[in-house]
Amino acid sequence: MTARITVSLNSHGTVELWLNKEGRDQLVTELQALEEANDHFNLMLPSYGPSDLPLSPVPYRTTDRIVGTAKIMFRPDDWDRTHFPHVLVDAN
Numbered sequence: 592m593t594a595r596i597t598v599s600l601n602s603h604g605t606v607e608l609w610l611n612k613e614g615r616d617q618l619v620t621e622l623q624a625l626e627e628a629n630d631h632f633n634l635m636l637p638s639y640g641p642s643d644l645p646l647s648p649v650p651y652r653t654t655d656r657i658v659g660t661a662k663i664m665f666r667p668d669d670w671d672r673t674h675f676p677h678v679l680v681d682a683n
Contacts, residue, residue, distance in 0.1 A: 597647040598634065599655035606658070609651050617644055625665035634661040 594613035601607055610618060621632045621643060635642035636659045650657050671678050 594644075595647050596634065596644055597649065597651060598658040598661055599650050599652075600658065601652070602654045607655070609647075614644075622663070625663070627665070627667060629665075631662055631664040634663070635659065 592611065592613050594617045595609075595611040596614040596618060597609040599607050599609070608618075625632070632643040634644045634646050636646050636648050636657070638648070639659055642660075646657075646659070646661075648657055666675075666678075668679065
């Protein structure tokens with residue numbers, strides 16, 4: 592079976608990831624490979640060009656908006672302490 596990853600915004604503005612087994616396995620592999628030397632990966636619709644993980648252009652619900660591109664970035668706390676200290680503040 593072909594991997595299928597669909598990223599959409601639902602009618603409430605919530606980001607949803609829809610994955611079949613193969614898509615889940617590919618996403619998990621990419622997530623586990625993130626480290627300081629490999630700090631991001633891209634998800635993109637095939638029509639946008641090549642990416643690390645291709646996204647499906649077909650929404651699960653007709654009211655959903657498909658997300659065409661996304662990037663997942665690994666951010667160690669020491670990098671954030673130096674470059675984005677505001678993200679380390681407890682939001683509670």
